[in-house]
Amino acid sequence: MKHSRVTEILFIIAGVLILTAIPYLILSWQPQGSGRVINVAGYNLADPDPGVWVISEGRPFSNDGVNEIRVKQGELVTLRLTSMDVVHGFKLPGYNLSETLYPGDVVTVEFIVSESGEFEFYCSVRSCGRGHLEMKGKLIVEPK
Numbered sequence: 001m002k003h004s005r006v007t008e009i010l011f012i013i014a015g016v017l018i019l020t021a022i023p024y025l026i027l028s029w030q031p032q033g034s035g036r037v038i039n040v041a042g043y044n045l046a047d048p049d050p051g052v053w054v055i056s057e058g059r060p061f062s063n064d065g066v067n068e069i070r071v072k073q074g075e076l077v078t079l080r081l082t083s084m085d086v087v088h089g090f091k092l093p094g095y096n097l098s099e100t101l102y103p104g105d106v107v108t109v110e111f112i113v114s115e116s117g118e119f120e121f122y123c124s125v126r127s128c129g130r131g132h133l134e135m136k137g138k139l140i141v142e143p144k
Helices: 005-028
Strands: 035-041 052-056 067-070 075-083 088-092 098-103 106-112 117-123 136-142
Touching: 005 098, 035 088, 075 088, 075 098, 098 106
Parallel strands: 035 075, 067 136
Antiparallel strands: 035 052, 075 106, 088 098, 088 117, 117 136
């Protein structure tokens, strides 16, 4: 069977296009959901107030007393974590997240919330101050 040079070149070009398109499609795929950026700041030196996690989305940090993050299952979530006073640790065992937060630095963590339910997060640095035991919150993941 005789092949023409043009046919061979066309098969090579098609193969190269397919092999380069597959990684591009995989890397550019976005999970269902809008992708959210949520700011979380640890704060513990406001005596006599307890330690808190200050949580905000799309606005400056403000403490409204609610230590909850509400998201939908399947969403891509970006947490921008920081400390406003001393070294804190942000631990979210249900999603295997553990970060050390230094005052003024921002640690960015991105993950897909795959499991629905309520997951506790807390400060994992015991020496952060008197309100350490109150530095708890919940990640609430609502089912699709």
